[in-house]
Amino acid sequence: MPLIHISLRAGKPEAYRQAIFDGLYRAMRETLNVPEDDQFMTISEHDAANFRYSASCYGVSRSEDVVYIQITVFNTRTTEQKKALFRRTAELLGKNPGIRPENVFVNVLESAKENWSVGHGLAQFA
Numbered sequence: 638m639p640l641i642h643i644s645l646r647a648g649k650p651e652a653y654r655q656a657i658f659d660g661l662y663r664a665m666r667e668t669l670n671v672p673e674d675d676q677f678m679t680i681s682e683h684d685a686a687n688f689r690y691s692a693s694c695y696g697v698s699r700s701e702d703v704v705y706i707q708i709t710v711f712n713t714r715t716t717e718q719k720k721a722l723f724r725r726t727a728e729l730l731g732k733n734p735g736i737r738p739e740n741v742f743v744n745v746l747e748s749a750k751e752n753w754s755v756g757h758g759l760a761q762f763a
C-alpha cells in the first residue's frame with residue numbers, strides 16, 4: 638500500500654505533475670510488485686521561501702527542479718528491489734515529464750503491515 642508524498646517548487650503544469658504520478662506508479666508496479674491500481678499519492682507545491690535544496694551535496698548537481706519523493710511501503714522489500722525502484726523512477730521521470738536524474742531525490746520509509754488501515758477503521762494487513 639505505498640503512500641507517496643511528493644514535494645516540488647510551485648508552478649509546473651498539471652500534465653507535468655500527472656506524469657510524475659504515472660511514472661511512480663509504473664516504477665512501483667515494475668519493481669515492488671504493488672497491486673494493480675494501488676495509487677495513493679499527493680503532491681505539495683512550494684514557493685521559493687518554503688523550499689530548500691543543496692545544489693551540490695553528495696556530489697549531485699541539483700537545480701530548483703529537484704523533486705522530493707517519499708514512499709512509505711510495507712517492510713518486505715529487498716535492497717535490490719529498492720535499488721531497482723530508484724533506477725526505474727529516475728528513468729521514467731526522465732522520459733516524462735523530463736526531470737534530470739540529478740533532480741530525482743527519493744526516500745523509502747518502511748512500515749510494518751499492522752501499521753496500515755486503508756478504510757473502514759480496520760487493520761487489513763495485520
Ligand SMILES: O=C(O)/C=C/C=C(\O)C(=O)O
Binds near residue numbers: 671672709712
Ligand atoms: O498486496 C496488497 O494487497 C498490498 C500491497 C502493498 C504494498 O505492496 C506495500 O505497501 O508495500
